[in-house]
Amino acid sequence: MxxxxxxxxxxxxxxxxxxxxxxxxxxxxxxxxxxxxxxxxxxxxxxxxxxxxxxxxxxxxxxxxxxxxxxxxxxxxxxxxxxxxxxxxxxxxxxxxxxxxxxxxxxxxxxxxxxxxxxxxxxxxxxxxxxxxxxxxxxxxxxxxxxxxxxxxxxxxxxxxxxxxxxxxxxxxxxxxxxxxxxxxxxxxxxxxxxxxxxxxxxxxxxxxxxxxxxxxxxxxxxxxxxxxxxxxxxxxxxxxxxxxxxxxxxxxxxxxxxxxxxxxxxxxxxxxxxxxxxxxxxxxxxxxxxxxxxxxxxxxxxxxxxxxxxxxxxxxxxxxxxxxxxxxxxxxxxxxxxxxxxxxxxxxxxxxxxxxxxxxxxxxxxxxxxxxxxxxxxxxxxxxxxxxxxxxxxxxxxxxxxxxxxxxxxxxxxxxxxxxxxxxxxxxxxxxxxxxxxxxxxxxxxxIVLTRPWLKALGIGTRITPFEMERLGASLGDPADPLGRNSWARLSSGSYNTVYTRTATAMRQIEALVGTPAMERAMKLYYERWKFRHPSLADLRDALAEGTGKPDIxxxxxxxxxYGTGRTDDRIERLSSDEVLPLPGYHAYKGKQVLVGSKAIDAAIEKHRKAWKAKHPDAKDGQGAFPYRTVVVVRRDAAKPPQVLRINFADGSHRDFPVTSQESWQRFVVTARSKATSAQLDPDGLLRMDANKLNDSRTLESQPAAARRWFGDFATLLHSFFALLATL
The missing domain is CATH 2.60.40.1730 (tricorn interacting facor f3 domain)
Incomplete structure (x- = not known):
C-alpha cells in the first residue's frame, strides 16, 4: 500500500x-x-x-x-x-x-x-x-x-x-x-x-x-x-x-x-x-x-x-x-x-x-x-x-x-x-x-518522470528524473531516524515510516550494483522460490540474498x-593536491661523493631540463612536463563504510582506480605519475546509492563553472523533489 x-x-x-x-x-x-x-x-x-x-x-x-x-x-x-x-x-x-x-x-x-x-x-x-x-x-x-x-x-x-x-x-x-x-x-x-x-x-x-x-x-x-x-x-x-x-x-x-x-x-x-x-x-x-x-x-x-x-x-x-x-x-x-x-x-x-x-x-x-x-x-x-x-x-x-x-x-x-x-x-x-x-x-x-514546465529549464533543473533517482532523493539518507527493519509503529514519525519505501529501494539498488544485476536476479528468484506461501522474515531474505548472490560480505x-541499524554513508573527497616532484637544493650524491648544490644551480638545471623536454614534446598538454607529479587525495568516511572505488583523472586523459576499503574515518592515497591530476571522483560508476551527498564525491584541482552549475541543478532538483514529496509524509 x-x-x-x-x-x-x-x-x-x-x-x-x-x-x-x-x-x-x-x-x-x-x-x-x-x-x-x-x-x-x-x-x-x-x-x-x-x-x-x-x-x-x-x-x-x-x-x-x-x-x-x-x-x-x-x-x-x-x-x-x-x-x-x-x-x-x-x-x-x-x-x-x-x-x-x-x-x-x-x-x-x-x-x-x-x-x-x-x-x-x-x-x-x-x-x-x-x-x-x-x-x-x-x-x-x-x-x-x-x-x-x-x-x-x-x-x-x-x-x-x-x-x-x-x-x-x-x-x-x-x-x-x-x-x-x-x-x-x-x-x-x-x-x-x-x-x-x-x-x-x-x-x-x-x-x-x-x-x-x-x-x-x-x-x-x-x-x-x-x-x-x-x-x-x-x-x-x-x-x-x-x-x-x-x-x-x-x-x-x-x-x-x-x-x-x-x-x-x-x-x-x-x-x-x-x-x-x-x-x-x-x-x-x-x-x-x-x-x-x-x-x-x-x-x-x-x-x-x-x-x-x-x-x-x-x-x-x-x-x-x-x-x-x-x-x-x-x-x-x-x-x-x-x-x-x-x-x-x-x-x-x-x-x-x-x-x-x-x-x-x-x-x-x-x-x-x-x-x-x-x-x-x-x-x-x-x-x-x-x-x-x-x-x-x-x-x-x-x-x-x-x-x-x-x-x-x-x-x-x-x-x-x-x-x-x-x-x-x-x-x-x-x-x-x-x-x-x-x-x-x-x-x-x-x-x-518527465517534468514539462518551461521554468524548470530556466532554473537549470533537469526535466527528467529516473525512478531510482526519485527514490534516492526521498530516502532521508543524511539523517535516518529508524532502522529499515523496525516494525511499522515504533518510529519517529510518518516521514520516517515513509523511508521504508524509498530507503529500502535505494539500499537494494546499491546491493544490486555491487554484486551485479545477474547475481541479484538469481538471489531474488531463490528468495521467492524458497519462501513463497511461507511468511519469511528479514533474516530469511538476508540469507537468500547472501547465498544467491555469492557475496555474503556485501x-x-x-x-x-x-x-538492522541506522547507518549513514557519506564518503567525500576532503583534499586533492597534485604537485611537481622537483630536485631540491642541498647535498646530493655524485660519483661517490656528497656534493652541495645551491638553489641557483638547481633552478638553472630545472629550467634547462624543461626546455629540452618541451623541445621533444611540442604537443604536450598542460599538466604534462619534464618532472613527475605527486598527487595526494584524502577521502573522509562517515558511519557505514561500504567498499567503493576512487578514480584519479590525469591531464593526459588517463585515470587510475584505487579501492576505498578503510573502516577508519579517513584514507589517504599518494600517487606519483608523469602527469598532473585534474580531478578525483568517488564511486565513478554510481554504485553507492546510499551515499547521503553525492555532490561531495568529486573534487577538481581547478574551479569548474560547469561543476557549480551541476551542483545548483542537483540542489534544485533535490529541493523540488522534497516539496513534491512533502505531501506524502
Missing amino acids: HSHRVAVALSSLLALSSVPALAKTPANVAAPAAGCAAIPLAAADAGAVRTASAADAWGGARTGQGTLSDRVVAYSIDAELDPVKHTIAGKQKLTWRNRSAQPVCSVYVHLYLNGFDGPGSTFMTEQRASSSGFRSNVATRDGEYGYIRLDKVRQNGAAATWTFVQPDDGPKTDRSVVRIDLPQPVAPGASTTLDIDFFDQLPRVVARTGYYGSFHLVGQWFPKIGVLELPGERGATAPRWNAHEFHLHSEFYADYGSYDVRITVPKDYTVGATGQLAGAPVEKAGKTTHRYLQDDVHDFAWTADKRYAKPLVKTWNGPNGPVEVKVLYHPEYASNAEPVAQATIDSLAYFSKTLGAYPYRTATAVVPPYGADEAGGMEYPTFFTADSTDMVEPGSVGRFALDFVTVHEFGHGYFYGILGSNEFEEPMLDEGMNEYWDQRMMTSRKQD VNGAFDAYI
Missing part, C-alpha cells in the same frame, strides 16, 4: 465522539476450557528478525506437490450489503487448524474495522499524534465512523466469550483485537469451527476501506484469526500468537487458507472481489448474490457500486494458464481503464519472469471514483485498487502515477500476497522490497548498516 502517496507527490509536481463497537453478551455461555497453558502474544516491540527460520517452517518449502500453501484456515462467509446505510450483515464459519503441539483454549481475532470506530482507537490515536499526518489526511466527521460488531460466536453449538485486548499496550478504547475463549480446547493437530455472526458499519472512506456515495470498497471487514507462530518461524522460540493492534501504518498478516464468500447486493450493483466468480450470480427479490472462491490466499476484499461502467476484461496467457484481467471504473475515468489493464498485464509478465509464475486465475483492478481517492493504492490477493487521473497522455506526470500505482499495488500480490510478509513487524519485506522491484520494472519500461554489511 501507500504508493498512492506517489500519485499525490507527482500530481504536486504540477502545480470526540466515538461510535461504540459493543459486543453483545451471549446467553447460556459455556465456561472457557480449562487445563490449557496460556500462549503469549508477540511482543509490542517485535520486528527486525535476525535468526533465520527453520527449514520446515510453515510446512516446509512449497515444492509444487499438493496445495500451494499449508492451508491453516478456511472461511465460509455470507455477506449482505445495505448500500444506503453502508452496512453489512455477515455470517461466518471460521475453521482453524492448531499446528502446535499443545492444546489451544483461546484464539485471537482481528476486528480491523474498529480502527475507524472513533478517536479512541489505536489507529486514530496515532493519526492525531503524527506530526506529518497520514496519506492525504481526509477528516472523519460525525456519522462517518465505522465499526465491526460481534453478535455471536459459537463452537460446536456452545457460546464462547470474548474480551477486547491491546497486545501493543495501546489505549484501552482500542477494539481491533479480541480474545475468544473457547468452550472446548483444540487438540494438537486438530481443527475447530467457529460460527460467527457479525455486523459492519462501513466508514466514509478515509484510509483503505469504506464508502463514498454508492461506491463501496470493503476491506478489513470480517473477523480474522491471528497467526499462531511456532518455534523456528520468524524468530519464535516457543508458540506465540501474532495479533497486533491495527496501527496507523501497519497492515496485515494472516495464515493461508481457502475462502468461499457469498456477497448479496442490489441487482443493479456491479461486484468485484478476490478470487473467481463461481457460476452465474443468483437473482432473488431484487437482490443478486455473487459467489467467489479462492484457495491459497490470506485475505479477501470486494467492491460494489451501481455506477461502475461495463468492466474492461482482457486475458493474459501466462505460464500457469490464462488469467482474467478485469478493470472496474466509473464513466468519468473511462480513459484510465486501458492504461490500468495494460500495466496489470505488463506486471503479470514482468513478475512472472523475474520472480515466479503468477499462480492465480484472476487479477482485478479498481479505479477509485472522484471523491474516493483514499480508496486508491490498496492491495489484496488477486484484487487491488489503482489510482485515477485526468492526465493519461504517455510521458505525463499523471500517466506515470497511474502506471506506477498499478504496478505497485499488483506487486504487493507477490511480496504481501504470495510471500506472506508480516507487515506489522517487518513492513520493509513488503512495502520496501515491492517498491524496489516495481522501480526495476518501471526502469525496464524506460518510464522516467549483503550482510548492508543489512547490518541499513536494515
Whole structure:
C-alpha cells in the first residue's frame, strides 16, 4: 500500500465522539476450557528478525506437490450489503487448524474495522499524534465512523466469550483485537469451527476501506484469526500468537487458507472481489448474490457500486494458464481503464519472469471514483485498487502515477500476497522490497518522470528524473531516524515510516550494483522460490540474498548498516593536491661523493631540463612536463563504510582506480605519475546509492563553472523533489 502517496507527490509536481463497537453478551455461555497453558502474544516491540527460520517452517518449502500453501484456515462467509446505510450483515464459519503441539483454549481475532470506530482507537490515536499526518489526511466527521460488531460466536453449538485486548499496550478504547475463549480446547493437530455472526458499519472512506456515495470498497471487514507462530518461524522460540493492534501504518498478516464468500447486493450493483466468480450470480427479490472462491490466499476484499461502467476484461496467457484481467471504473475515468489493464498485464509478465509464475486465475483492478481517492493504492490477493487521473497522455506526470500505482499495488500480490510478509513487524519485506522491484520494472519500461514546465529549464533543473533517482532523493539518507527493519509503529514519525519505501529501494539498488544485476536476479528468484506461501522474515531474505548472490560480505554489511541499524554513508573527497616532484637544493650524491648544490644551480638545471623536454614534446598538454607529479587525495568516511572505488583523472586523459576499503574515518592515497591530476571522483560508476551527498564525491584541482552549475541543478532538483514529496509524509 501507500504508493498512492506517489500519485499525490507527482500530481504536486504540477502545480470526540466515538461510535461504540459493543459486543453483545451471549446467553447460556459455556465456561472457557480449562487445563490449557496460556500462549503469549508477540511482543509490542517485535520486528527486525535476525535468526533465520527453520527449514520446515510453515510446512516446509512449497515444492509444487499438493496445495500451494499449508492451508491453516478456511472461511465460509455470507455477506449482505445495505448500500444506503453502508452496512453489512455477515455470517461466518471460521475453521482453524492448531499446528502446535499443545492444546489451544483461546484464539485471537482481528476486528480491523474498529480502527475507524472513533478517536479512541489505536489507529486514530496515532493519526492525531503524527506530526506529518497520514496519506492525504481526509477528516472523519460525525456519522462517518465505522465499526465491526460481534453478535455471536459459537463452537460446536456452545457460546464462547470474548474480551477486547491491546497486545501493543495501546489505549484501552482500542477494539481491533479480541480474545475468544473457547468452550472446548483444540487438540494438537486438530481443527475447530467457529460460527460467527457479525455486523459492519462501513466508514466514509478515509484510509483503505469504506464508502463514498454508492461506491463501496470493503476491506478489513470480517473477523480474522491471528497467526499462531511456532518455534523456528520468524524468530519464535516457543508458540506465540501474532495479533497486533491495527496501527496507523501497519497492515496485515494472516495464515493461508481457502475462502468461499457469498456477497448479496442490489441487482443493479456491479461486484468485484478476490478470487473467481463461481457460476452465474443468483437473482432473488431484487437482490443478486455473487459467489467467489479462492484457495491459497490470506485475505479477501470486494467492491460494489451501481455506477461502475461495463468492466474492461482482457486475458493474459501466462505460464500457469490464462488469467482474467478485469478493470472496474466509473464513466468519468473511462480513459484510465486501458492504461490500468495494460500495466496489470505488463506486471503479470514482468513478475512472472523475474520472480515466479503468477499462480492465480484472476487479477482485478479498481479505479477509485472522484471523491474516493483514499480508496486508491490498496492491495489484496488477486484484487487491488489503482489510482485515477485526468492526465493519461504517455510521458505525463499523471500517466506515470497511474502506471506506477498499478504496478505497485499488483506487486504487493507477490511480496504481501504470495510471500506472506508480516507487515506489522517487518513492513520493509513488503512495502520496501515491492517498491524496489516495481522501480526495476518501471526502469525496464524506460518510464522516467518527465517534468514539462518551461521554468524548470530556466532554473537549470533537469526535466527528467529516473525512478531510482526519485527514490534516492526521498530516502532521508543524511539523517535516518529508524532502522529499515523496525516494525511499522515504533518510529519517529510518518516521514520516517515513509523511508521504508524509498530507503529500502535505494539500499537494494546499491546491493544490486555491487554484486551485479545477474547475481541479484538469481538471489531474488531463490528468495521467492524458497519462501513463497511461507511468511519469511528479514533474516530469511538476508540469507537468500547472501547465498544467491555469492557475496555474503556485501549483503550482510548492508543489512547490518541499513536494515538492522541506522547507518549513514557519506564518503567525500576532503583534499586533492597534485604537485611537481622537483630536485631540491642541498647535498646530493655524485660519483661517490656528497656534493652541495645551491638553489641557483638547481633552478638553472630545472629550467634547462624543461626546455629540452618541451623541445621533444611540442604537443604536450598542460599538466604534462619534464618532472613527475605527486598527487595526494584524502577521502573522509562517515558511519557505514561500504567498499567503493576512487578514480584519479590525469591531464593526459588517463585515470587510475584505487579501492576505498578503510573502516577508519579517513584514507589517504599518494600517487606519483608523469602527469598532473585534474580531478578525483568517488564511486565513478554510481554504485553507492546510499551515499547521503553525492555532490561531495568529486573534487577538481581547478574551479569548474560547469561543476557549480551541476551542483545548483542537483540542489534544485533535490529541493523540488522534497516539496513534491512533502505531501506524502
